[in-house]
Amino acid sequence: MPELHPILLCGGSGTRLWPLSRKSFPKQFVPLTGETTLFQAAAARMAGTPGVAAPVVVTNSDFRFIVTEQLAHAGIDPGAVLIEPSPRNTAPAILAAALQLLASDPGALMLVMPTDHEIPDREAFRAAVAAGMPQAQAGRIVTFGIRPDRPETGYGWLELSALPESGRAQPLVRFVEKPCAERAAAMLAEGRYLWNAGIFLMSAAALKAAFEAHAPELLAPVAEAVREARADLGFLRLAAGPWEKARDISVDFAVMERADNLDVVPFDGAWSDLGDWNAVWRAAEVQGLATHGAVTTMDCSGSLIWSETEAMHVMGIGLSDTVVVAMPDAVLVADRSRTQEVKEAVAALKQRGARQAEIFPRDHRPWGWFETLALGDRFQVKRIVVHPGAALSLQSHVHRAEHWVVVSGTARVTIDGEARLLTENQSVYVPLGAVHRMENPGRVPVVLIEIQTGSYLGEDDIIRYEDIYARGQGAKG
Amino acid sequence: MPELHPILLCGGSGTRLWPLSRKSFPKQFVPLTGETTLFQAAAARMAGTPGVAAPVVVTNSDFRFIVTEQLAHAGIDPGAVLIEPSPRNTAPAILAAALQLLASDPGALMLVMPTDHEIPDREAFRAAVAAGMPQAQAGRIVTFGIRPDRPETGYGWLELSALPESGRAQPLVRFVEKPCAERAAAMLAEGRYLWNAGIFLMSAAALKAAFEAHAPELLAPVAEAVREARADLGFLRLAAGPWEKARDISVDFAVMERADNLDVVPFDGAWSDLGDWNAVWRAAEVQGLATHGAVTTMDCSGSLIWSETEAMHVMGIGLSDTVVVAMPDAVLVADRSRTQEVKEAVAALKQRGARQAEIFPRDHRPWGWFETLALGDRFQVKRIVVHPGAALSLQSHVHRAEHWVVVSGTARVTIDGEARLLTENQSVYVPLGAVHRMENPGRVPVVLIEIQTGSYLGEDDIIRYEDIYARGQGAKG
Numbered sequence: 019m020p021e022l023h024p025i026l027l028c029g030g031s032g033t034r035l036w037p038l039s040r041k042s043f044p045k046q047f048v049p050l051t052g053e054t055t056l057f058q059a060a061a062a063r064m065a066g067t068p069g070v071a072a073p074v075v076v077t078n079s080d081f082r083f084i085v086t087e088q089l090a091h092a093g094i095d096p097g098a099v100l101i102e103p104s105p106r107n108t109a110p111a112i113l114a115a116a117l118q119l120l121a122s123d124p125g126a127l128m129l130v131m132p133t134d135h136e137i138p139d140r141e142a143f144r145a146a147v148a149a150g151m152p153q154a155q156a157g158r159i160v161t162f163g164i165r166p167d168r169p170e171t172g173y174g175w176l177e178l179s180a181l182p183e184s185g186r187a188q189p190l191v192r193f194v195e196k197p198c199a200e201r202a203a204a205m206l207a208e209g210r211y212l213w214n215a216g217i218f219l220m221s222a223a224a225l226k227a228a229f230e231a232h233a234p235e236l237l238a239p240v241a242e243a244v245r246e247a248r249a250d251l252g253f254l255r256l257a258a259g260p261w262e263k264a265r266d267i268s269v270d271f272a273v274m275e276r277a278d279n280l281d282v283v284p285f286d287g288a289w290s291d292l293g294d295w296n297a298v299w300r301a302a303e304v305q306g307l308a309t310h311g312a313v314t315t316m317d318c319s320g321s322l323i324w325s326e327t328e329a330m331h332v333m334g335i336g337l338s339d340t341v342v343v344a345m346p347d348a349v350l351v352a353d354r355s356r357t358q359e360v361k362e363a364v365a366a367l368k369q370r371g372a373r374q375a376e377i378f379p380r381d382h383r384p385w386g387w388f389e390t391l392a393l394g395d396r397f398q399v400k401r402i403v404v405h406p407g408a409a410l411s412l413q414s415h416v417h418r419a420e421h422w423v424v425v426s427g428t429a430r431v432t433i434d435g436e437a438r439l440l441t442e443n444q445s446v447y448v449p450l451g452a453v454h455r456m457e458n459p460g461r462v463p464v465v466l467i468e469i470q471t472g473s474y475l476g477e478d479d480i481i482r483y484e485d486i487y488a489r490g491q492g493a494k495g
Numbered sequence: 496m497p498e499l500h501p502i503l504l505c506g507g508s509g510t511r512l513w514p515l516s517r518k519s520f521p522k523q524f525v526p527l528t529g530e531t532t533l534f535q536a537a538a539a540r541m542a543g544t545p546g547v548a549a550p551v552v553v554t555n556s557d558f559r560f561i562v563t564e565q566l567a568h569a570g571i572d573p574g575a576v577l578i579e580p581s582p583r584n585t586a587p588a589i590l591a592a593a594l595q596l597l598a599s600d601p602g603a604l605m606l607v608m609p610t611d612h613e614i615p616d617r618e619a620f621r622a623a624v625a626a627g628m629p630q631a632q633a634g635r636i637v638t639f640g641i642r643p644d645r646p647e648t649g650y651g652w653l654e655l656s657a658l659p660e661s662g663r664a665q666p667l668v669r670f671v672e673k674p675c676a677e678r679a680a681a682m683l684a685e686g687r688y689l690w691n692a693g694i695f696l697m698s699a700a701a702l703k704a705a706f707e708a709h710a711p712e713l714l715a716p717v718a719e720a721v722r723e724a725r726a727d728l729g730f731l732r733l734a735a736g737p738w739e740k741a742r743d744i745s746v747d748f749a750v751m752e753r754a755d756n757l758d759v760v761p762f763d764g765a766w767s768d769l770g771d772w773n774a775v776w777r778a779a780e781v782q783g784l785a786t787h788g789a790v791t792t793m794d795c796s797g798s799l800i801w802s803e804t805e806a807m808h809v810m811g812i813g814l815s816d817t818v819v820v821a822m823p824d825a826v827l828v829a830d831r832s833r834t835q836e837v838k839e840a841v842a843a844l845k846q847r848g849a850r851q852a853e854i855f856p857r858d859h860r861p862w863g864w865f866e867t868l869a870l871g872d873r874f875q876v877k878r879i880v881v882h883p884g885a886a887l888s889l890q891s892h893v894h895r896a897e898h899w900v901v902v903s904g905t906a907r908v909t910i911d912g913e914a915r916l917l918t919e920n921q922s923v924y925v926p927l928g929a930v931h932r933m934e935n936p937g938r939v940p941v942v943l944i945e946i947q948t949g950s951y952l953g954e955d956d957i958i959r960y961e962d963i964y965a966r967g968q969g970a971k972g
Contacts, residue, residue: 037810312849314840314844314847314849316836316843317833325826329824329870330823330824330825330826331825331851332826333826333828333829333837333840333841334828335827335828335834335840336830337817337828337829337830338830340814340817340828342828344821344826346823347806347807348807348810349807349821349826350812351800351809351811351812351814351817352811352814353812353813353815355813356794356812356813357812359812359813360810362793363791363810363812366791367791367808367810372808391868391869391876392868392944393806394878394902394903396902396903397902397903399868399876399878399944401869423898423900425873425874425946426871426874442873442948443896445922445924447920447922465874467869467876469900469902469944471902471919471920
């Protein structure tokens with residue numbers, strides 16, 4: 019029996035859930051609906067099922083350390099992490115995963131999943147996948163259809179030839195693009211239509227054949243990008259030169275809408291694409307008021323009120339059909355019927371040059387993360403967390419000096435060649451120009467407060483001498 | 496010609512403008528409508544006018560250093576700052592000011608003003624005061640009436656015997672308590688009614704006589720509290736023992752509504768009590784959208800959207816008649832028609848034990864201020880600003896050690912008897928138990944970052960050895 023390889027697509031960076039989801043830290047990596055993130059839930063969705071291999075992740079360079087950190091926290095070892103040199107939509111990403119699998123396992127089956135959707139019932143999902151396995155093994159492409167409960171115009175739909183039977187694969191008649199309200203209502207009434215969840219199950223060989231038949235121009239550049247991929251610290255970096263030549267196109271447009279060997283397995287479990295704040299409110303399964311975190315309300319209804327940190331209390335009075343999302347650096351307040359416009363509003367914010375448009379307050383790096391606590395005239399205060407065993411690059415700065423105070427854990431600090439251990443309550447001064455490195459030789463995270471002083475405090479004031487993560491001069495630190 | 500003494504009442508602590516106004520830092524001290532605070536604007540309202548003395552401030556112990564700091568910034572020297580030992584509403588406060596004035600100036604005139612209202616046109620106000628001076632000198636009590644432009648049910652009204660003439664004092668027929676909507680509409684239509692601004696002009700002797708006639712029971716305790724007042728670092732602390740015996744009552748109830756020697760000067764200038772967020776929206780003089788600070792909006796109307804710090808961007812989409820006020824530790828989102836309920840909501844928040852209900856993020860002390868930047872497990876990071884010439888008490892802590900990093904200015908630090916100067920980029924460690932003091936001997940503020948570590952980080956872990964501000968053990972620092 020061939021192995022099934024989950025393919026986790028997580029290179030996307032939607033802004034419709036701003037301010038919680040940003041270009042630098044998109045929604046799949048945010049704990050939106052519980053303790054774990056949507057990406058972690060997707061990675062765990064098939065884990066431990068007999069015949070299922072370790073997942074293959076396709077992401078971009080900016081997210082690679084978030085991916086490894088979140089997989090490590092979830093206790094999941096990836097089969098491979100493919101890095102796209104630039105965004106090319108889903109068709110090249112899925113094709114790259116298929117070709118990579120075929121190189122070592124010609125009979126490989128693949129289950130392609132977006133990682134920013136919510137599917138709370140894991141067992142129901144596994145049952146649906148099991149129902150599609152015979153078709154996939156027979157060379158068919160299986161897609162999964164969600165039973166609609168409203169005339170949704172924001173999704174694509176799947177047309178069947180007959181009323182869907184739960185857990186039984188049926189041939190797909192055709193894809194229906196996001197419909198108008200009238201058409202959506204008609205499809206809902208007729209019953210032969212399901213929502214397209216964007217999840218695909220098939221053999222890697224069948225997928226390759228579909229590309230050969232319907233999007234042959236993608237094969238050469240993607241194959242070359244895979245063949246010339248470079249291993250880098252556990253990541254597989256697809257070759258940029260050929261990759262750039264691949265068309266930017268979705269797998270639906272490139273092959274699925276043209277292929278004639280598609281089946282649909284109806285899925286009756288709960289599902290949400292969490293595509294905007296209204297969908298998040300709906301997924302909270304409250305008819306009325308959904309709150310998250312430190313929130314007090316009086317007489318609010320039809321609303322989602324979200325406080326991202328305990329240190330920020332949100333008070334709602336007399337609100338109806340309103341979304342409030344509060345973070346330390348940004349607050350969204352929107353009419354719930356207009357949350358689709360958040361994307362446009364974030365574009366306007368970007369135009370104004372506001373860093374909140376794209377940058378998350380907590381900045382993830384290969385060695386851990388940091389956040390700015392205060393930014394003043396000629397000074398900046400950061401909280402820095404260094405993972406056990408991790409190390410910042412050996413570096414120096416032209417424009418700033420730094421004070422480090424360790425508040426938790428033990429750090430090894432090297433300044434101009436002299437190393438010392440620094441533990442809770444100890445501090446050290448890094449003069450302007452000094453060549454320095456910070457490492458965590460211990461088994462618990464190092465938490466330290468950094469106070470920078472100087473005339474210029476940008477992240478790009480950095481000269482790197484050595485870096486175990488192979489980053490360049492002036493690149494983020 | 497007798498001198499006119501402005502009396503600034505600023506002991507109040509309303510919560511209707513939460514989260515910007517809190518018990519620990521109420522709205523009169525907040526720059527609500529411009530660069531200066533409402534208190535500073537009130538203090539400057541008569542300053543520099545011939546025949547007008549330095550203002551007398553009546554406040555409480557918690558606000559005394561905010562008062563002196565804000566007056567210093569505005570370049571105003573107070574005639575006296577009276578400290579009420581406990582809140583007793585306006586009647587005892589105004590009587591105390593009158594008795595204090597009479598002790599040195601039997602012919603004193605007084606102009607009693609709330610300090611949390613907005614009167615943007617200073618010249619128009621001075622003209623109205625000038626119009627009332629002859630009456631005040633003749634022993635009358637002059638009140639000021641605002642020409643109404645809507646049937647407001649939130650204010651008290653003043654009934655005149657005839658249609659008001661601008662700038663001409665006329666006898667008051669009677670006070671009208673906050674009316675119902677119908678009565679307010681009738682008064683607005685009739686034209687003989689003005690809003691009561693709560694501003695009074697009279698001789699101190701006439702006021703004392705009014706108390707003697709209508710509220711004689713207040714005279715003995717207040718007179719004794721003034722007689723036994725204690726000078727303390729430029730403040731005059733009324734004696735607590737007798738003060739506690741004074742009734743808690745407003746000057747309107749105690750004497751104004753019973754006196755028969757009242758005149759009204761109509762005031763045509765703009766005026767707002769900024770009594771709730773709806774009033775702030777109205778005072779912004781926009782028909783539609785009022786924003787403050789880092790705010791981006793799409794399609795909002797009838798709304799007030801307020802960001803208190805540049806580091807926090809607020810985005811509003813499709814809002815109508817909504818108030819949004821965002822601060823680093825609290826966010827209010829309310830239907831604009833229900834902003835009167837903020838008070839009630841804050842009471843609910845207090846019940847839940849949320850510190851944001853009463854405590855302002857920036858904590859003002861006699862020597863400057865501080866704010867918490869981060870609070871973690873066993874550590875806290877603060878930004879501390881020390882005014883030139885100021886000094887923290889000589890102190891020690893039982894449960895915490897402290898690191899200080901100076902990022903601006905020059906501090907003199909004494910630790911266990913050893914003093915040193917610390918300037919930008921320098922740091923010092925204060926071990927647990929060490930007796931230490933921080934002073935600013937320079938001419939510019941000292942800005943420093945303090946990192947506390949320890950098992951207990953409360954403000955009350957403090958042992959004081961010497962304090963130029965005469966505060967006690969365990970009291971705030």
